[in-house]
Amino acid sequence: MIECNAIPNNRDEIPTPESAGFHPHLRGIAHKIPNMDMEADILLLIGRDAPPLHKVHESRNGPRDAPWAQRLDLGWVVIGNACLNGAHRPSEIATFKTHLLDNGRPSFMEPCPSLLYVKN
Numbered sequence: 001m002i003e004c005n006a007i008p009n010n011r012d013e014i015p016t017p018e019s020a021g022f023h024p025h026l027r028g029i030a031h032k033i034p035n036m037d038m039e040a041d042i043l044l045l046i047g048r049d050a051p052p053l054h055k056v057h058e059s060r061n062g063p064r065d066a067p068w069a070q071r072l073d074l075g076w077v078v079i080g081n082a083c084l085n086g087a088h089r090p091s092e093i094a095t096f097k098t099h100l101l102d103n104g105r106p107s108f109m110e111p112c113p114s115l116l117y118v119k120n
Contacts, residue, residue, distance in 0.1 A: 007042060007043065007044075007045045008042070008045075009042045011036065011038070011042075014036055015033060015067070015078035015082050016033065016035065016036050017030045017031060017033045017034075017035060018030075019078075019082040020033050020067075020069070020078055020082070022082075022118055023062055023066060023067060023082070023118070024062070025060050025061065025062035025063075025066070025068075026060055026062070026067070026068075026069055026078065028060070029060060029069055029071075029076050032075065032076045033076055033078065034075075046074075052073060053072060053073055053074060054072065055072065055073065056070045056071070056072065057071045057072065057073075058070070058071040059071070065080075065081075065114055066080065067079060067080030067081060067082045068080055081112065081113075081114050099111050
């Protein structure tokens with residue numbers, strides 16, 4: 001075990017059951033993704049020194065550039081950018097700053113660097 005004082009604490013990239021459910025190929029496992037706990041401390045970084053924890057037992061793949069899921073010993077994990085229709089939805093709005101989306105429309109949502117369009 002190696003101690004590290006600089007474990008990333010960025011919740012913006014943690015997928016939620018809701019974001020997984022928007023992708024048809026991940027809907028079947030969306031209920032297995034835990035809800036985000038905003039009060040939980042991020043204290044553990046699993047490295048390459050624990051290979052059994054990284055072993056993939058099952059996977060769900062989708063279209064090119066879509067996120068995918070892998071079932072590991074610790075549960076399901078979603079990998080890749082899960083933004084929808086080219087924007088990340090903020091949890092709160094505290095400014096009047098607007099962004100210009102790919103379609104030219106102004107929005108308070110930040111444009112996503114890799115676009116994914118979801119069609120029903």
